Amino acid sequence: MTEAVPVFSTPSPKIRRVGLDRPWAWLAAGWGDLRKAPAVSLGYGLVFALAGFAILAVVWASGISAERYGGFFIVLPLSAGFMLVGPIMAVGLYEISRRQAEGEAVSLAVAVSAFQRNPAQIGLMGLALMLFLLFWIRLATLIFALFFADNPPDPNNFIVEVFFSAEAIPFLIVGIAVGAVLAALVFAISAVSIPMLLDRQETNVFMAIATSFAAVRNNFAPMAVWAALIVLFTGAGLVTAYLGLVVALPLIGHATWHAYRDLVEQDG
Secondary structure, three states, X not given: OOOOOOOOOOOOOOEOOOOOOHHHHHHHHHHHHHHHOHHHHHHHHHHHHHHHHHHHHHHHHHHHHHOOHHHHHHHHHHHHHHHHHXXXXXXXXXXXXXXXXXXXXXOHHHHHOHHHHOHHHHHHHHHHHHHHHHHHHHHHHHHHHHHHXXXXXXXXXXXXXXXXXXXXHHHHHHHHHHHHHHHHHHHHHHOOHHHHHHHOOOOOHHHHHHHHHHHHHHOHHHHHHHHHHHHHHHHHHHHOOOOOHHXXXXXXXXXXXXXXXXXXXXXO
């Protein structure tokens, strides 16, 4: 008889099934972590909020200077795309929560360098999310061209013509539907994978993604609520010209850590 060998070199993690009320508990725990280290958490959020605002400001300014609607439009998928790369941007917040749970000191320097706990695997996950972002921007550009190529919106009345005109309704329906499908896929692979890569340095990106899929599949209703809360808080941060992200990003980041700890058994 031939010898059987395991697929993975480490034991496969196990997923807990949780109740529909757990996302609120994760938010409460995340708020508690933020309050324990407000300067570090809010400072981390401020760094990424300013970076995002600066990128969008440059893109918007380039559209104005070139007098082209394309520069304006890229702002839309870039803003929505923040939700696709948000999980990797929050890796430092996961580290703050992890260290607080262990009773260790936290600092902004520690948070920024958190990826060093598992650099290769976290880097691969970051690359995957960046590819999703680029794919989304490409898709959004094609959708925009499909609906507006023959009659591009006036740069001076861009927001009204794209969001508040009857002619734009089909564009918005298709764009939102495509974006929602892509966002759901990213959520499924990243819901607990990045905190897991940070927490378990022996874990590889394939096991982390498989675990994240399993967590979403086995807790579909609670995870749907959790995804909706992430969209709600992140959207609120975006519509305030990224200022709201100073609080929203740390809150969601810390809460995501507690979601991971709640969903994935720690003896796996």
